[in-house]
Amino acid sequence: MTNSTADPVLSARGLTRRYGRGTSAYTAVDGIDLEVRRGELFALLGTNGAGKTSTLEVLEGLAPASAGTVSVLGMDPVADRRAVRPRQGLMLQSGGFPADLTAAEALRLWTSTLSAPRPVGELLAAVDLTHRAGTRISSLSGGEVRRLDLACAIAGDPELLFLDEPTTGLDPESRSRAWELVRGLKEQGTTIVLTTHYLDEAESLADRLAIMHQGRIVREGTVDEVVAGHPSRIRADLPEDAPLPPPLHGEAVLRGGRLEVSTESLAEDLHTLLTWSRAEQVPLRGLDARAASLESVFLALAS
Amino acid sequence: MPAIVGLSRAELTLLVRNRTQLFLALAFPPAITVFFAALLKDQQLAPAQLIPLLGAQFVIALVFIVYYNLLSTYVARRQELVLKRLRTGEASDATVLAAAAVPALAIAAVMTVLMTVLAIVLMDLPLPERPVLVIAGIAAGALVMVPFALLTANRTRTVEAAGVTSLPVIALLVIGAGAIPTDGLPEVAQRAISLIPSAAMDDLLQLGWLAEDPWSAALKPLGVLVAWLVLGLWAVRREMRWEPRG
Numbered sequence: 365m366t367n368s369t370a371d372p373v374l375s376a377r378g379l380t381r382r383y384g385r386g387t388s389a390y391t392a393v394d395g396i397d398l399e400v401r402r403g404e405l406f407a408l409l410g411t412n413g414a415g416k417t418s419t420l421e422v423l424e425g426l427a428p429a430s431a432g433t434v435s436v437l438g439m440d441p442v443a444d445r446r447a448v449r450p451r452q453g454l455m456l457q458s459g460g461f462p463a464d465l466t467a468a469e470a471l472r473l474w475t476s477t478l479s480a481p482r483p484v485g486e487l488l489a490a491v492d493l494t495h496r497a498g499t500r501i502s503s504l505s506g507g508e509v510r511r512l513d514l515a516c517a518i519a520g521d522p523e524l525l526f527l528d529e530p531t532t533g534l535d536p537e538s539r540s541r542a543w544e545l546v547r548g549l550k551e552q553g554t555t556i557v558l559t560t561h562y563l564d565e566a567e568s569l570a571d572r573l574a575i576m577h578q579g580r581i582v583r584e585g586t587v588d589e590v591v592a593g594h595p596s597r598i599r600a601d602l603p604e605d606a607p608l609p610p611p612l613h614g615e616a617v618l619r620g621g622r623l624e625v626s627t628e629s630l631a632e633d634l635h636t637l638l639t640w641s642r643a644e645q646v647p648l649r650g651l652d653a654r655a656a657s658l659e660s661v662f663l664a665l666a667s
Numbered sequence: 668m669p670a671i672v673g674l675s676r677a678e679l680t681l682l683v684r685n686r687t688q689l690f691l692a693l694a695f696p697p698a699i700t701v702f703f704a705a706l707l708k709d710q711q712l713a714p715a716q717l718i719p720l721l722g723a724q725f726v727i728a729l730v731f732i733v734y735y736n737l738l739s740t741y742v743a744r745r746q747e748l749v750l751k752r753l754r755t756g757e758a759s760d761a762t763v764l765a766a767a768a769v770p771a772l773a774i775a776a777v778m779t780v781l782m783t784v785l786a787i788v789l790m791d792l793p794l795p796e797r798p799v800l801v802i803a804g805i806a807a808g809a810l811v812m813v814p815f816a817l818l819t820a821n822r823t824r825t826v827e828a829a830g831v832t833s834l835p836v837i838a839l840l841v842i843g844a845g846a847i848p849t850d851g852l853p854e855v856a857q858r859a860i861s862l863i864p865s866a867a868m869d870d871l872l873q874l875g876w877l878a879e880d881p882w883s884a885a886l887k888p889l890g891v892l893v894a895w896l897v898l899g900l901w902a903v904r905r906e907m908r909w910e911p912r913g
Contacts, residue, residue, distance in 0.1 A: 426755060449757045460752030462744065464684045465677060476673020477758040520757075 373524055373555045374400040374423060378432035381418045392418040394579035395432065405546070405556040407566040410576035411666045416559045417457065417528060419576070423557065424454055424526050437524060450479045453522030455530055459509045463502040467493055467512055470501055471519070478520040487515040492541060506533045514542060518549065525549065527558040531565060543569060563658045573658075575665060582665055587658055594656035594664070596630035598637065599623065600648040610640045630655055670758040674766030678740070682770050692736060692771075696728035696778040697785055704789035714792055718876050719845050721786050722869035725779055725805055726844035730837055732775045733768075733809050737816035738833055740767055742823050750909045760907070768813045775809045792876075800875025800885055807892035808868035814899025817907065824912045840865040867891035 381393035393415040400406040410416045421427040422434055425441030425448055434441060439448050461470040468484055475481035488494045491511040496504060504512070510533050517525060527546070531539045546569060550556055560566055566573050567587055574584040583590045595614065600623050602609075609616060614627020627633045634653050641648050654660070682689055703724055707717070744750050744767060753763045783801075786792055795801045815836050823832040843863025849856070860866055867888035874885055 424755065446757075454755045456752065456755060458748045458751070460748035460750075462677070462681055462747055462749055464681050469677060469680060473673060473677035474752075474756065476676075477670040477753065477756045477762075479757060516752075 371402045372399045372435075373402045373404075374398070374434075374436050374557065376419075376423065376429075376432060376434045379419065379422060379429050379434060380431040381415070381422060381427070382430040392579055393422070396576070396579075396581045398423075398574065398581070400555060400557055402555055403550070403553050404571045405550050405558065405569055407570035407573040408557065408559045408576060409563070409566055409573055409662065410559075414576040415579040416576055420526060420528055420557070420559060424452070425449070450520060451522060452524040452526065453517040453520055455513050455517035455525075455527045457528045457532070459501070459513060461501045461509065461512065464500060466498050466500055467504060467508075468497040470512060471515060474516045475519050480521065481519050482521060487519055490518065490545060491515045492538075507535055507538050510534055511538065511542070514545070518545075523553075523555060525554050525556045527556060529559055529561060532561065539565075563662055567658050575662060577665055583661065591656045591658060591661055594661050595626040595628055596653070596655045597660065598625040598627065598630070598634060598651075598653045600637075600651045602646060602648070606646045607644055610636055612636055670762050671766045671769070674753070674758065674763065675769035678767050679770040681740075688736065688739070692732050692774050693778070695731055696724075697781055699724045699727055700782045700785045701789065704786070707790065715873075715877060715879070717786075717790055717792060718873050719869060721782075721790070721792070722865075722872045723841075723844040723846070724782060724786075725872070726808070726840055726865045726868065728778055728782060729775055729805075729809050729812060730840055732778060733771050734812040734816050734819075734836065734840075735829070735833055736771045737768055737813060738819050738823065738829050739826050740771070741817055741820035742826050742829060745820065745908065746825065746911050748911065751911075754909055764817065764903075764907075765813075768816075772809055772813075776806075779805050779809075795876045796878035797875040797882070800871050802875075803885075803889065804868045804871030804875060804892075807871075807889070807896065808864060811864045811892055811895045811899060814896065814903050817903045818899065821906055821908045839863055843867075844869060862891055864892055864895045867895075 376396065376398040378395045378397065379393055380391065380395050383390045383392060396419065398419075408416050408419065418427075422429045423436060423441065425436065425445055428442050436448055437451055441448050465473065468488065471484045471487055475484060475487075485494070488497050491514050493508060493511055493515065496508060501509065501512075510530070514527075514530060517527065530546070531542050534542060543565070546556065546558075550569075558566075558569065570587065572584070572586055573590065574581045575590070576582070598614075602618070602621055602623055604621060609618065609623060612625055612627065612633045613629040614625045614633050616623060616625045625633060625637075630653060637648070640646070682692075703720060707720070741750075741764075750763065754760065787794065819829070819832055819836055823829050840863065843860060843865030845866075847860075849860055852860075861870070870888040871885060874880055874888075
């Protein structure tokens with residue numbers, strides 16, 4: 365096995381997923397290309413119904429692609445299931461634990477199906493559930509079940525880990541602990557594919573990301589690459605009798621007393637605006653200036 | 668630990684925690700035999716008349732311990748997304764489904780032995796002449812109920828609905844076990860009834876216990892049971908539902 369960073373652990377060409385037939389047919393994933401390299405954390409973002417989970421299910425080998433080719437660890441995730449499964453970990457969106465088992469029993473049940481499981485006690489500790497080991501699943505909180513899900517996903521020490529919205533339903537503290545855990549796995553060399561609704565999660569964890577919209581990938585790259593070329597924004601409320609704002613590099617729109625500037629030169633335009641405000645004695649109420657972020661890119665694409 | 672052991676152990680833990688289900692599985696079968704024995708006590712029936720009645724008791728016990736129990740289990744595990752989760756792991760589909768059946772089959776084995784002992788003592792029956800056929804009949808009868816439970820589960824939305832969806836299979840098995848006197852029926856009907864798995868199981872029981880016919884007579888009922896089993900497993904493979912029904 366080569367250990368070069370360019371070595372793709374996962375690749376997809378023209379991945380397509382269709383549901384139904386005839387007039388009710390619906391294309392959830394429309395011929396996307398993906399490549400995830402060894403040791404990388406790759407985030408798949410998208411609005412609800414963008415096709416993230418449908419894509420993930422194909423990559424995980426849970427469903428066949430309607431068209432296109434997928435290679436995971438150099439193998440076909442469906443046909444070579446027996447060889448692929450021991451090397452990958454999965455965290456689904458849904459629990460799937462019998463309600464009457466305790467947390468430790470549920471983990472024992474799961475690890476009994478693995479060829480090389482980590483000890484149950486160690487896994488409970490990794491997700492801070494040691495004190496809940498003897499508690500029935502039915503009495504755990506949603507966030508605790510989510511952490512148990514995560515413990516199952518890492519139980520087999522996978523080379524490749526799929527996390528489908530891993531922190532949905534977690535409180536902020538558990539969320540930051542889950543991030544630490546994910547970072548730790550990445551440092552150990554685990555390749556991670558993650559879907560999330562939280563843009564800060566992707567911004568903080570991902571080496572590279574792709575944004576899906578209506579079954580296609582509309583942006584792909586590092587956070588900086590995705591954000592680059594997107595304008596920054598300045599916003600302020602002007603009084604009714606204010607003079608016209610000065611000429612700016614960016615595009616300024618004044619509507620109903622609200623000034624909105626979309627610009628590539630944030631610092632310069634902001635400076636011009638502030639100087640003008642002082643000279644003309646125009647107050648800039650609710651002044652808000654922000655550089656392009658993953659969030660602004662995402663919102664622009666989704667709308 | 669092999670996957671099937673770990674999965675079966677969890678299933679057994681769940682069964683033990685479900686007190687009602689456990690109590691019924693353990694108390695109901697011997698109660699049937701004791702009840703029948705008390706009822707038939709003064710009738711002076713010959714073994715040839717008693718064995719079909721014992722067969723009916725086995726069928727009722729197996730319907731209860733294996734078929735209905737597993738039907739509820741499979742529906743519950745599917746609706747809780749347990750099946751979906753297990754399918755994402757290393758265990759094969761067959762292992763996942765078989766493991767869930769192990770505790771019920773084990774209880775069925777213990778209970779049918781207990782019922783046999785009770786029947787011999789209380790109904791004054793002779794010992795079986797060909798025990799291997801008796802065991803084969805009961806074992807095959809119990810195994811056939813596993814795919815039946817799975818196929819019924821596919822048509823059952825909730826654990827509560829199992830009370831209704833199970834009725835056709837239970838009716839069929841009870842008819843096969845002699846609930847309808849077949850003597851007056853046309854030959855076609857009689858032949859059809861003999862193809863029901865519970866009827867084949869009864870035939871093997873009778874042949875094994877009393878040995879009134881040659882060994883070769885076991886081929887037909889054995890063939891019937893194996894055919895049901897193969898057909899059932901084939902259907903499960905084709906139409907198994909792993910995800911919850913809305």
